[in-house]
Amino acid sequence: MMLEVRGLAKAFGALTVIDDVSVTVSGGQALGVMGPNGAGKSTFFDLLTGITPADAGQVCLNGTDLSRLSTEARVRHGLVRAFQIPKPFATLTVREHLILAATAGAGLDRKAALREADNVLERTGLTGLAAQTGGSLRLLDRKRLELAKTLATRPRVILLDEISGGLTEGEVHALVDLIHSLKSPDLVILWIEHIAHALSATCDRIMMLHLGRKVIEDTPDKVTSDARVRELYLGAVPHA
Ligand SMILES: Nc1ncnc2c1ncn2[C@@H]1O[C@H](COP(=O)(O)OP(=O)(O)OP(=O)(O)O)[C@@H](O)[C@H]1O
Numbered sequence: 001m002m003l004e005v006r007g008l009a010k011a012f013g014a015l016t017v018i019d020d021v022s023v024t025v026s027g028g029q030a031l032g033v034m035g036p037n038g039a040g041k042s043t044f045f046d047l048l049t050g051i052t053p054a055d056a057g058q059v060c061l062n063g064t065d066l067s068r069l070s071t072e073a074r075v076r077h078g079l080v081r082a083f084q085i086p087k088p089f090a091t092l093t094v095r096e097h098l099i100l101a102a103t104a105g106a107g108l109d110r111k112a113a114l115r116e117a118d119n120v121l122e123r124t125g126l127t128g129l130a131a132q133t134g135g136s137l138r139l140l141d142r143k144r145l146e147l148a149k150t151l152a153t154r155p156r157v158i159l160l161d162e163i164s165g166g167l168t169e170g171e172v173h174a175l176v177d178l179i180h181s182l183k184s185p186d187l188v189i190l191w192i193e194h195i196a197h198a199l200s201a202t203c204d205r206i207m208m209l210h211l212g213r214k215v216i217e218d219t220p221d222k223v224t225s226d227a228r229v230r231e232l233y234l235g236a237v238p239h240a
């Protein structure tokens with residue numbers, strides 16, 4: 001598995017929001033994306049999914065150029081974004097959510113979808129909550145379910161945009177453990193987050209964006225100790 005982004009660019013009128021960003025992430029790896037508010041992180045994801053058309057550049061998955069495909073077609077190629085604010089169906093059980101995702105998202109038949117649902121429950125630590133309804137879940141478990149639903153569609157690339165919002169410190173650790181456990185050779189993970197230690201604990205590399213440009217992309221140690229990063233970002237976030 002290999003996601004290759006080359007020369008991605010986007011301007012809204014006179015404002016350049018993504019400026020010639022290139023990055024490659026292989027299967028089994030997680031790339032953290034950091035940057036101050038307005039740096040262009042979410043827009044970067046919008047360009048990857050195609051919900052916002054890029055002005056220039058390519059998004060290739062295993063050598064296939066997805067750049068001119070619709071968002072739906074990219075999803076069929078396995079490029080999937082997890083929703084930032086998970087809103088499960090109040091009356092469907094956790095297991096039913098996953099069966100639905102495996103049927104509608106991955107196109108599995110009923111029998112295979114049942115197997116896939118159990119498999120994903122196991123991977124995401126939700127087995128004990130399988131019979132609970134979506135409406136009864138606490139925030140952390142809603143986030144787990146959101147990730148589980150994404151996994152049940154059998155993605156090749158998952159995009160996570162600030163999914164730790166609203167969680168306590170201890171819950172963030174649980175989320176970090178979960179994301180870490182999802183890493184596998186046939187999956188690429190991209191995770192936008194302001195919490196540097198969460199990205200450091202999960203990601204093989206971190207890319208820092210500022211004013212739409214890639215300032216640095218390196219191992220978490222190198223990035224978090226980089227003088228430019230500290231000045232631009234870490235200094236402004238007391239808890240990072
Ligand atoms: N549809 C749009 N039209 C015009 N400007 C936009 C649009 N979407 C985003 N922008 C601008 O692009 C810049 C980057 O926004 P973006 O949401 O990508 O930043 P971000 O890094 O995700 O920030 P945050 O940390 O606050 O989530 C901002 O200046 C924003 O105002």
Ligand SMILES: [Mg+2]
Nearest residue numbers: 041042043161
């Ligand atoms: Mg954003």
